[in-house]
Amino acid sequence: MTNREVGIALLGVGTVGGAVARTIAEQRDVIEARSGIRLVVRRAMARSTERVVQAGLPVEVATTKIEEVIGDDGVDVVVEAMGGEEPAATYMRLALESGKHVVTANKEALSKHFAGLVATARSSGRALLFEASVGGGIPLMASLRQILAVNRITRIRGIVNGTTNYILTQMAERGATYAEALREAQQLGYAEPDPTADVEGYDAAYKLAILASLAAGRHIRPERVDRTGITGVTPEQVAEAGARGGAIKLIAGAELDAEGWRLRVGPEFVPGDHLLAHVRLNYNAMEITGDRVGPVVLYGQGAGPQPTASAIVSDIVDAVRFGAVLTPEIAPE
Amino acid sequence: MTNREVGIALLGVGTVGGAVARTIAEQRDVIEARSGIRLVVRRAMARSTERVVQAGLPVEVATTKIEEVIGDDGVDVVVEAMGGEEPAATYMRLALESGKHVVTANKEALSKHFAGLVATARSSGRALLFEASVGGGIPLMASLRQILAVNRITRIRGIVNGTTNYILTQMAERGATYAEALREAQQLGYAEPDPTADVEGYDAAYKLAILASLAAGRHIRPERVDRTGITGVTPEQVAEAGARGGAIKLIAGAELDAEGWRLRVGPEFVPGDHLLAHVRLNYNAMEITGDRVGPVVLYGQGAGPQPTASAIVSDIVDAVRFGAVLTPEIAPE
Numbered sequence: 001m002t003n004r005e006v007g008i009a010l011l012g013v014g015t016v017g018g019a020v021a022r023t024i025a026e027q028r029d030v031i032e033a034r035s036g037i038r039l040v041v042r043r044a045m046a047r048s049t050e051r052v053v054q055a056g057l058p059v060e061v062a063t064t065k066i067e068e069v070i071g072d073d074g075v076d077v078v079v080e081a082m083g084g085e086e087p088a089a090t091y092m093r094l095a096l097e098s099g100k101h102v103v104t105a106n107k108e109a110l111s112k113h114f115a116g117l118v119a120t121a122r123s124s125g126r127a128l129l130f131e132a133s134v135g136g137g138i139p140l141m142a143s144l145r146q147i148l149a150v151n152r153i154t155r156i157r158g159i160v161n162g163t164t165n166y167i168l169t170q171m172a173e174r175g176a177t178y179a180e181a182l183r184e185a186q187q188l189g190y191a192e193p194d195p196t197a198d199v200e201g202y203d204a205a206y207k208l209a210i211l212a213s214l215a216a217g218r219h220i221r222p223e224r225v226d227r228t229g230i231t232g233v234t235p236e237q238v239a240e241a242g243a244r245g246g247a248i249k250l251i252a253g254a255e256l257d258a259e260g261w262r263l264r265v266g267p268e269f270v271p272g273d274h275l276l277a278h279v280r281l282n283y284n285a286m287e288i289t290g291d292r293v294g295p296v297v298l299y300g301q302g303a304g305p306q307p308t309a310s311a312i313v314s315d316i317v318d319a320v321r322f323g324a325v326l327t328p329e330i331a332p333e
Numbered sequence: 334m335t336n337r338e339v340g341i342a343l344l345g346v347g348t349v350g351g352a353v354a355r356t357i358a359e360q361r362d363v364i365e366a367r368s369g370i371r372l373v374v375r376r377a378m379a380r381s382t383e384r385v386v387q388a389g390l391p392v393e394v395a396t397t398k399i400e401e402v403i404g405d406d407g408v409d410v411v412v413e414a415m416g417g418e419e420p421a422a423t424y425m426r427l428a429l430e431s432g433k434h435v436v437t438a439n440k441e442a443l444s445k446h447f448a449g450l451v452a453t454a455r456s457s458g459r460a461l462l463f464e465a466s467v468g469g470g471i472p473l474m475a476s477l478r479q480i481l482a483v484n485r486i487t488r489i490r491g492i493v494n495g496t497t498n499y500i501l502t503q504m505a506e507r508g509a510t511y512a513e514a515l516r517e518a519q520q521l522g523y524a525e526p527d528p529t530a531d532v533e534g535y536d537a538a539y540k541l542a543i544l545a546s547l548a549a550g551r552h553i554r555p556e557r558v559d560r561t562g563i564t565g566v567t568p569e570q571v572a573e574a575g576a577r578g579g580a581i582k583l584i585a586g587a588e589l590d591a592e593g594w595r596l597r598v599g600p601e602f603v604p605g606d607h608l609l610a611h612v613r614l615n616y617n618a619m620e621i622t623g624d625r626v627g628p629v630v631l632y633g634q635g636a637g638p639q640p641t642a643s644a645i646v647s648d649i650v651d652a653v654r655f656g657a658v659l660t661p662e663i664a665p666e
Contacts, residue, residue: 023625027483033550034482131479137626139476146464146472149367149647150360217366275632278611285630292356292643293470293633297618299608300629310625314482325654 003032006320007074009043009100011066011091012082016105016132016312017044018055019305020079023313025056035317043069066091070098077316080104089113096120096128101319103312105132107206114210115219115332125324129315134160134207135284137307138300144214144288145326151290153215157253160207162282162302163191163198164230164250168267169280171238172247178233190282200229201265204252211286212254212261218331220254220261228266237267245272249279275299336365339653340407342376342433344399344424345415349438349465349645350377351388352638353412356646358389368650376402399424403431410649413437422446429453429461434652436645438465440539441555447543448552448665458657462648467493467540468617470640471633477547477621478659484623486548490586493540495615495635496524496531497563497583501600502613504571505580511566523615533562534598537585544619545587545594551664553587553594561599570600578605582612608632 008024010017024031024039032038044052044061045068052062066087069075078095080102082088089109092102097120104110110117110133121128131141147153159165163185170181182199185191197203205225212220230250241248251268254261270277275297279285284302289295301307318326341357343350357364357372365371377385377394378401385395399420402408411428413435415421422442425435430453437443443450443466454461464474480486492498496518503514515532518524530536538558545553563583574581584601587594603610608630612618617635622628634640651659 139479142475142479143472146475146647149650150643293640296633301627307626310483317482
């Protein structure tokens, strides 16, 4: 098999972007052996050149201008690893319009602009892939795509935020208060200095909106999620749940009933005979229920640079091999 | 999207083949909406025409001759749902050679003829897909394909046989003896009248050999599995495991060490902090560990006509959409 060279551009060379650069370098033999594709980072957009060099990339690929990325004919796939709604959403649109495939881990930009980005990808005949946006390295999108090909999905439910699950696990297993467990999570780098996005359930709501949109085939915005965080969970509630053989978990759930899709993120009691009760620390698990396959649960590391980069690089390979056919159909709201 | 018509042939119209026919009919709108493909069963090979009619198929599609299947230009995809090593393996080879894609749920034929069948598929430029051969409706192959694109996999471990897991669950939760639990499983249709293939670990060994072959990229035969069944598991061992907070499970495990891949099927103690300890009744769960994604667990109904047919029909759609590129590379032993 002759190895085909594929040009990559990274938008953002922070934790995730840097891990993508290192994964491409360190797993080169695996990637080439499995797919016959040689990935070459041709552009890396970052505020400082230093970051680009720290990620092991040659200084020549560094740029601060989006025009130099989308105008480069040697770039086939743009990896958006900046995070946040803007300018990420605009850059993704520009990249698709200029004929690049786009791979993203950005749950906020995707959940807010899903229908528009998908429409741009489809009209440009390009792939828009986002395996890493929910559940890190867990093959959630690949699984969902397979199940959706044959099943009606009427229920998605699970743990999609590792930070809050880590905090709730420490409360349950060590009797820590919320404040103590949060502080420890921050020291370990599992929680941000400002933990609002995680502990108030925004992160989970973005992810849930993406999954529900895929199941519905229609854009469901994160604002529609009925959202409660974990800041009000007391050690007493956690202890009582444990005494009943179960656990309090931050559950993200979407369900289709006669009135349409209902989306909810909030702390819930999960009984001990359900797998979700046994998802500990910063792990994630999602249960997808199809009318033919029944409940399927996918579990793994929902965050972290290595699992996230693994999912991104796998998406790059899929974008090159299969192209636009993998872009889902998401109707406007 | 114009709907493209795709001709299907069923080899075998028993429990699985019949469920495939019904899934194609009952999920027609889902399949067409998602893929733009209209599946039409054009041939159904069975010993009796009655079975074909019972599956809701028109009597004209019934045949008893493989030549009428492989010689039919209207057949694009052959679904092998006969089970057993032969003539299934030969029929799959003939179908591939005559330019049909092949989809199978047959773990025995596949695990014994993996390299040869894959080579035939590749030289014919056709897809050989087998999602349903391990873990029923669990998207195991789709997930494995994605993880393998970027990761070295050095460990696969889990519960791949629902019958034995049902028996062990009944022993643990109701204090039943092995013989009592087996009898109940037989009454419920979870165990065959002759349960040897399940309870002695042959079924699990076939499935493990398929997964290990995919991870290794090289044919690993089921004869290489160090295999022990569950017939010697006592109520005392099961109770003691429960008292320690864990469970006895029939674990199928493959691990790569300095001397190569080691494959083992046998009853093991699984501690309570591991997800596999909480897989109850006839469910399956596999843990795949990649060097980048870490451990990923996939859980769901590992058998049953509906989940199995769901995986088969999804493979049919993938075969038509993506073709031979999905056929793995498996070097001869």
